[in-house]
């Protein structure tokens with residue numbers, strides 16, 4: 001079951017895997033034609049009522065496949081205003097093949113179509129691109145199609161119906177049969193219509209592997225305000241100072257509006273020294289210990305998400321402090337590095353994304369195997385046991401919340417250098433401030449790996465963590 005947004009992401013991921021939308025449209029149109037044939041005999045008339053988006057484009061292809069029947073294609077609107085390149089090309093192919101096609105520019109012209117006389121009507125006015133109530137002439141056409149007392153085959157979703165809810169904001173087509181693509185859509189269950197889910201050749205990899213499609217729909221609203229994109233607290237530092245600064249800077253590059261770093265006062269000046277963009281809060285002492293937990297909770301509850309771990313070091317008193325913090329914290333957090341070993345033992349109401357590498361996941365009591373698919377299954381089970389989202393870093397990262405498991409293939413061996421894990425934790429933290437854990441983890445892994453790949457193109461083997469920071473804005477900008 002895919003929502004319209006997820007479908008758009010999967011479609012873009014398929015294109016990145018070398019299966020472009022034009023090919024999918026060809027398969028979609030073919031699938032529609034197969035269903036239409038169930039409703040018609042030779043010489044029967046099929047009328048296609050088409051919109052100017054890709055839903056209409058699917059029908060232009062279907063009409064070409066059904067050329068042997070008495071076919072008529074009606075386009076609502078002017079051909080010059082067909083909205084997508086691939087729909088336009090398929091419209092041109094209809095003209096070249098001399099398949100009868102007319103254009104309808106106002107609602108009175110709907111009567112010129114003898115819808116009641118057709119043996120089958122294909123409704124391809126609007127698909128997942130619908131916003132709000134159907135406008136004219138589509139609204140009048142929807143009423144005429146429903147009133148025609150003829151078999152109606154809807155492409156993807158009956159026009160006017162929201163594919164995610166099954167509801168309509170105004171007029172909508174009542175269909176006998178819906179041909180939807182790749183996977184069923186949540187709203188189709190609610191309809192009183194036969195549903196065919198057509199395989200249109202989208203590879204399973206388009207869902208399994210994180211890709212550029214996963215970045216879609218995340219553009220910032222033009223009128224957004226400071227704070228809309230998240231305020232983050234990084235809890236780290238003590239033995240190390242670079243780690244919390246890297247995580248904080250990465251979070252800023254990934255779009256967080258404000259990043260606070262809570263670190264022991266002994267290292268606060270160094271952490272601040274890395275960047276004036278970080279808001280550094282000194283904690284009493286030289287390590288993060290139980291005595292600062294109240295202070296941390298006050299700060300954590302004032303932000304959208306926390307990154308806990310970078311540079312904290314491996315020592316008992318810090319582990320106890322992290323445990324005490326997580327026991328009382330009920331917000332969202334990325335847990336990384338030395339803080340990870342606390343997670344299996346702690347009873348927390350927080351929503352966690354844990355970012356272990358393969359060695360750390362074993363220390364947490366999790367799985368170990370060289371077989372990627374086996375590891376993915378076991379990581380899924382382990383995430384379900386923990387009740388948290390896992391991002392297990394490796395040559396291929398595995399992301400699972402116990403229900404959905406994704407694999408990220410960006411990144412390169414240069415990332416084994418120190419600090420790249422801190423960058424990843426910061427990026428995931430920034431995303432977690434505004435997105436669901438599994439999306440934050442998947443997108444975070446993808447963009448951090450892409451940043452490393454771009455950096456490796458220019459610096460090769462001498463990649464260092466700060467190179468990733470420089471590349472993050474580019475990754476977010478080019479892949480959106």
Ligand SMILES: NC(=O)C1=CN([C@@H]2O[C@H](COP(=O)(O)OP(=O)(O)OC[C@H]3O[C@@H](n4cnc5c(N)ncnc54)[C@H](O)[C@@H]3O)[C@@H](O)[C@H]2O)[C@@H](O)CC1
Pocket residue numbers: 007008010011024025028051052053054055056058083084125126127128129130131132133134135136138155156157181200
């Ligand atoms: N992965 C995918 O998403 C795939 C999508 N395909 C097809 O592409 C369709 C989506 O295509 P599009 O995104 O181009 O969108 P649509 O073709 O559903 O609609 C876009 C058009 O509708 C107009 N419109 C929007 N709301 C309206 C309203 N209330 N009244 C009147 N006109 C309105 C827009 O101005 C635009 O011209 C799917 O439904 C499906 O049929 C298939 O080709 C296969 C793959």
Ligand SMILES: [K+]
Pocket residue numbers: 055123124125126127154155156157158159
């Ligand atoms: K439709």
